[in-house]
Amino acid sequence: MDNNNRLILLILKEKKIIVASIFVGLVLFVIYLFKFFVPLYSSSVKLFIRNISKQNVVASYGLTNTVKSESGYSNPLFNYVQILRSEQLASSIYKRLDNHYKDDLNALGIKSEEFWYGAYLKLVEAKIQPSTDIIAVDFKWINEKTTNQVFNILIEEYKNSNIQIRKLVETKQREYLDQQLKKITDELSGVREKIKDYKTEFDAIDIDNELRELTRSRVDLEKRLELLKGNIAYLDKKSKELSKQLNIPDAKTALKATGVGEDPYLIRLSQDLAKAQQNYAKLSAKFTDEYSEVIAVKNEIKNIQDNITSRKEETLESIQITRGIYDRPSQNIVTDLARTQADKTSYEAQAKTLESGIKNLRKKERELPAKLMVLKSLQKQENTLAAAYSSIKSKQIEATIKESQIVDNMVILNNPSRPSCSMMPLLMKLVGFLLMGFLGGVALAWIKEDIDDKWVDAKEIEETTGKKVMGVIPWVTSLEDLTKEFIYPSNSILGTAYGNLTNNLISKSYKDDAQVITFISTLITRERTSVIPNIAAHLAEQSRLTVIIDTDFNNPLKLVKEFNNRNESGIQVPNIKKDLIYAINEINKEVRINRNIDNNRIAQILNDSVIKLNIGNHSYDNKEILYLCSAQKVENINDYVASKGFSIIINYLKQYYEFILVDTPTQKPLFFPEMHSLTSISDAVAIVSAMETSKEELVKVINYFEKINVKNLGIISREEDHELEKFYKKQIKQAKEEARVRES
Numbered sequence: 001m002d003n004n005n006r007l008i009l010l011i012l013k014e015k016k017i018i019v020a021s022i023f024v025g026l027v028l029f030v031i032y033l034f035k036f037f038v039p040l041y042s043s044s045v046k047l048f049i050r051n052i053s054k055q056n057v058v059a060s061y062g063l064t065n066t067v068k069s070e071s072g073y074s075n076p077l078f079n080y081v082q083i084l085r086s087e088q089l090a091s092s093i094y095k096r097l098d099n100h101y102k103d104d105l106n107a108l109g110i111k112s113e114e115f116w117y118g119a120y121l122k123l124v125e126a127k128i129q130p131s132t133d134i135i136a137v138d139f140k141w142i143n144e145k146t147t148n149q150v151f152n153i154l155i156e157e158y159k160n161s162n163i164q165i166r167k168l169v170e171t172k173q174r175e176y177l178d179q180q181l182k183k184i185t186d187e188l189s190g191v192r193e194k195i196k197d198y199k200t201e202f203d204a205i206d207i208d209n210e211l212r213e214l215t216r217s218r219v220d221l222e223k224r225l226e227l228l229k230g231n232i233a234y235l236d237k238k239s240k241e242l243s244k245q246l247n248i249p250d251a252k253t254a255l256k257a258t259g260v261g262e263d264p265y266l267i268r269l270s271q272d273l274a275k276a277q278q279n280y281a282k283l284s285a286k287f288t289d290e291y292s293e294v295i296a297v298k299n300e301i302k303n304i305q306d307n308i309t310s311r312k313e314e315t316l317e318s319i320q321i322t323r324g325i326y327d328r329p330s331q332n333i334v335t336d337l338a339r340t341q342a343d344k345t346s347y348e349a350q351a352k353t354l355e356s357g358i359k360n361l362r363k364k365e366r367e368l369p370a371k372l373m374v375l376k377s378l379q380k381q382e383n384t385l386a387a388a389y390s391s392i393k394s395k396q397i398e399a400t401i402k403e404s405q406i407v408d409n410m411v412i413l414n415n416p417s418r419p420s421c422s423m424m425p426l427l428m429k430l431v432g433f434l435l436m437g438f439l440g441g442v443a444l445a446w447i448k449e450d451i452d453d454k455w456v457d458a459k460e461i462e463e464t465t466g467k468k469v470m471g472v473i474p475w476v477t478s479l480e481d482l483t484k485e486f487i488y489p490s491n492s493i494l495g496t497a498y499g500n501l502t503n504n505l506i507s508k509s510y511k512d513d514a515q516v517i518t519f520i521s522t523l524i525t526r527e528r529t530s531v532i533p534n535i536a537a538h539l540a541e542q543s544r545l546t547v548i549i550d551t552d553f554n555n556p557l558k559l560v561k562e563f564n565n566r567n568e569s570g571i572q573v574p575n576i577k578k579d580l581i582y583a584i585n586e587i588n589k590e591v592r593i594n595r596n597i598d599n600n601r602i603a604q605i606l607n608d609s610v611i612k613l614n615i616g617n618h619s620y621d622n623k624e625i626l627y628l629c630s631a632q633k634v635e636n637i638n639d640y641v642a643s644k645g646f647s648i649i650i651n652y653l654k655q656y657y658e659f660i661l662v663d664t665p666t667q668k669p670l671f672f673p674e675m676h677s678l679t680s681i682s683d684a685v686a687i688v689s690a691m692e693t694s695k696e697e698l699v700k701v702i703n704y705f706e707k708i709n710v711k712n713l714g715i716i717s718r719e720e721d722h723e724l725e726k727f728y729k730k731q732i733k734q735a736k737e738e739a740r741v742r743e744s
Contacts, residue, residue, distance in 0.1 A: 011445070032429065040123075041142070043138075043148055045417070046136050049135065049410055077128045084124065085124065091116075103143075104150070137155075155412065159410050166409070191381045232344055246337065473494065473531070494534075512711050519664065520685050520686070524666065532663050536625045547627075550580075553630040555633075557631060559613065559627055578608045581630050587602065587644075599655075613626075676708075685713065686714065687701055687716065
């Protein structure tokens with residue numbers, strides 16, 4: 001049944017509650033009408049907005065370019081509507097109303113300004129008429145006589161606010177221009193100061209003129225240098241030619257050679273040497289070299305030669321000459337050569353001086369462009385800032401004039417209409433109250449049905465379903481009555497309840513010949529179960545061979561974890577190497593290969609796969625529960641429980657164990673394949689019904705098993721305030737009182 005049909009059936013079933021709720025809504029509306037309803041009178045007016053201003057940036061100030069709206073709305077009237085609904089405008093209106101219309105404000109329930117703005121937004125509505133510059137304003141007020149007067153105050157304040165805002169925009173623009181003008185003035189003064197300092201520091205008064213003069217001077221010097229270089233080349237050639245004629249390398253040597261030929265001392269020494277040599281020739285003809293006069297003459301010749309050599313060294317200053325110059329023509333050539341080389345030397349000195357001057361001029365020329373570039377840059381900044389100053393100065397004057405010319409651009413097209421009271425809000429209130437009553441009635445009907453659909457006790461379950469309740473597990477509400485142990489002691493409330501349940505289960509299983517019992521929970525959202533292990537503990541206490549098969553493969557080792565986490569006795573669980581999945585796979589493999597499998601092989605496989613849980617505590621003897629489960633998470637549960645291997649395990653266990661208790665997977669509805677496979681292989685099922693399960697759901701589960709012909713041993717239910725719980729609570733209370741009396 002879908003939700004729509006269910007709602008219709010619910011309304012038809014609980015029509016009295018629905019009608020009563022609607023009537024209550026109507027009564028509430030009547031109370032509201034006479035006690036709380038305040039009639040409001042409406043008036044309207046149309047405003048025409050002309051010359052809608054558009055804000056521009058400084059760069060395009062005064063132009064008519066379209067500026068994109070910052071609000072994202074293409075209609076500029078949107079901003080006028082927001083101004084009308086602004087808190088600032090509402091505040092200015094309230095100040096005037098508080099002085100002249102105090103009674104009207106009290107009638108609206110407005111005691112102070114903090115409550116006014118919320119009411120103001122409900123009293124004023126504005127709509128923009130498409131494709132026009134017209135705003136239609138609707139105003140509601142509590143007093144018919146003063147409606148238009150208050151409306152006129154609103155429009156007056158609205159117009160004043162509009163003028164102030166428009167003037168504020170122009171004022172902000174003018175102030176911005178003032179700031180920009182001051183900034184540019186400061187920058188312009190700074191640049192001009194830099195130009196003055198730069199000219200003073202680097203002597204850059206007239207760089208262009210200076211550069212022209214330097215260039216002209218340099219060119220003149222270069223021309224003179226070229227002439228000198230020509231003269232030097234001419235004199236060089238002439239000097240070489242004269243040296244060639246004399247066969248003497250330079251003028252200095254030639255002059256020395258001329259000096260040697262004209263030295264009177266050397267001439268006299270040469271004459272004395274000739275006389276001494278003649279005297280020696282005469283004596284050597286007569287006497288031998290050992291003769292005293294010959295020796296004296298030889299010594300005289302040697303002294304004269306030494307004097308000549310000494311005189312030549314002093315005269316020539318160690319200059320080697322090939323010959324002396326004695327004739328007058330050669331001496332004239334020597335004089336010409338000396339003058340030529342002297343002129344050449346003079347010209348070379350002048351050339352060096354000119355080259356040095358040209359170098360200095362070039363250096364100054366290279367420095368001047370850099371100075372000129374810096375100066376030009378500063379002058380360019382000065383010109384730019386001066387132009388900006390002139391531009392912004394003119395805009396500042398325009399903005400000042402425009403600021404003083406702001407006028408009201410809002411025109412009232414009609415007088416406020418005659419106040420009228422609209423019944424539409426009252427009708428909407430009526431519909432709202434009736435709808436609220438209807439929804440309240442549906443909610444009450446739903447709650448009533450939900451309460452009626454819950455079980456009260458085990459007796460009601462048996463009367464409604466026709467099935468016996470095997471046992472009731474009390475829903476213990478007090479935490480002090482619960483134990484931390486997973487297996488409840490036999491002397492506790494739950495331990496006694498599980499003991500009675502186990503006894504009923506034993507008798508019922510013998511009656512229906514049910515050895516393999518699958519426990520089905522009506523609450524598929526459960527995460528664990530304590531029913532099966534506690535029943536197994538009581539069966540073990542009675543020495544009945546019991547095996548628990550846990551097919552909840554999505555929650556591996558579920559009971560092992562529960563025992564380790566909650567049992568105080570500290571259960572020792574061996575290392576699990578093989579599990580139920582391993583056993584099913586091994587048996588399937590043996591059957592496929594050998595077409596059969598004997599009980600010894602099955603016993604060997606199960607002995608490796610079973611876990612022995614010791615449930616011994618202060619209430620039970622050391623007993624073991626055999627536990628078969630998966631050690632790893634498995635998704636495809638049906639592939640295993642519907643296999644031949646699982647069926648062989650069940651049949652084998654039935655030969656040696658009195659009870660095989662099967663725990664079903666959580667989060668799995670009955671129509672899932674694995675649930676069908678488990679119930680098909682079982683001898684019977686036991687239904688565990690949680691308190692959250694409705695009557696309808698429990699009946700569906702029972703009918704399902706009857707439909708597929710599966711035996712139902714009975715129902716295990718939860719119950720609040722069960723007689724067993726009351727009895728134990730009474731016993732606990734008496735024991736506490738007796739202990740307190742003994743202590744006192």
